[in-house]
Every structure is written in C-alpha cells, then in structure tokens.
Amino acid sequence: MKVISVNTGLPREVMWHGNRVLTAIYKQPVKDRVALRKTNLEGDRQADLSVHGGEHKAVYCYPAEHYDYWKQELAGRDLPIAIFGENFTSAGLLENSVHVGDMFTVGSAEVVVTQPRLPCYKLGIRFGSDEMVRRFLASGRTGFYFAVTREGEVGTADEIKSISQEPNAVSISEITRLYVAKRFTEDDMGSARRALRVAALPEGWKEYFQERLRTTNA
Secondary structure, eight states: OEEEEEEEOOOEEEEETTEEEEEOOOOEEOSSOEEEOSSOBTTOOOSOTTTSOSGGGSEEEEETTHHHHHHHHTTTOOOOTTTTOOSEEEESOOTTTOBTTOEEEETTEEEEEEEEOOOOHHHHHHHTOTHHHHHHHHHTOOOEEEEEEEOEEEOTTOBEEEEEOOSSOOBHHHHHHHHHOSSOOHHHHHHHHHHHTOTTSOHHHHHHHHHHHHHHHO
C-alpha cells in the first residue's frame, strides 16, 4: 500500500450554470514532501468548510485502481491524476477492505479512516456534467477520508502501513451502501449498530444511523 501522488489545490472561482462558484476541487500533484496538519495538507484549502475539510476530512484518499474503471465509463475523457479532487491517490486501499476506524502511518504522520466521500455538485463542475455526481455515488468507488492522529510529513511514493484494524469492522463500502439503502434489513441494522460503536465515525454519521434505526424499528 502506498501513495501514488500527493495533490493539493487552492480555491478558485469558476462559472457553472451561469453562476460564479468558488471551488477547490482542482488539485495538482506536488513534487516535494508536504506537512500534513490536523485539518489539511500544507498548500491545500477548501472553499466551503461546512461540508469539506476540517478535522474529520483532513485528507481525501482515492484509489488509483478506480481510474481504469472510469476510463472505460468515460471513454475518450482525459483523466489526469487528482481529477476526483483527492489529496492522496493511493494504491492497495479499496473501499471493501478499508474500515472506518482503521489506522495507518503515512510518511511520518498517522491517520485514521473516518468516512466515505459523498460527492457534491462540485464534482459535476470538475467533470462538466451534473450527471457525474449520481454516477460516482452509484459506482461505489467513492474513496474515503482520513483524520490526522499525528501530524507529520508526507510525499509521493510513501508507504501506507497498517497500525491497527477497527474491531467493530464496518467497511467504507458498507457505510456507503447503508447510506443509500431505502430500507434496512436485519443485517443492515446490525451493521449500523456496529458502526455506532466506532469512535472515529463522525457524530453527523452517527446521528444519521441512529435516526435510520429509530424509523426502521418504529
């Protein structure tokens, strides 16, 4: 497991559907090692801190393995590294094998998996298509976020080493599937209850699952 590319970007103003929009989804690979802080990478910013960045979304990681899928789905489309807005383009970490609460070292930093990425309309801006938001979520190839448990320096080609696996294992794929499920089965309720026991899962997600469990049991 390793980092294929470290990517950063600053907010820029673009036109979308006749409106001026501020977005930081346009990331570019960086050559030098960069500091990874509690809320983001050095040289990286978010345009809307109410839904992006912050302690629980300090680093967005997207598997390089998914690029081949999108090259087939979006035939003829140029797909440069970081087009999905990711900070880490990674190898060896897929949504079905990574769990919320799993901890890793990257360079001299330590990180913990917190949640999948739920795309907003700005992904559509990057691809020039509102439809891309739906396709991205439906694909299950969402990538995931890290929180930073120890600050450090990171760079391209750094190994991503496992420190510990969350005992209440709920994969990123399962979290995403539960989010979009129209109704919960018994197994789904068990997975949601297990997710609620994961300290790294942000409170907003816990509130969402608690509400789903209440309405399912009503």
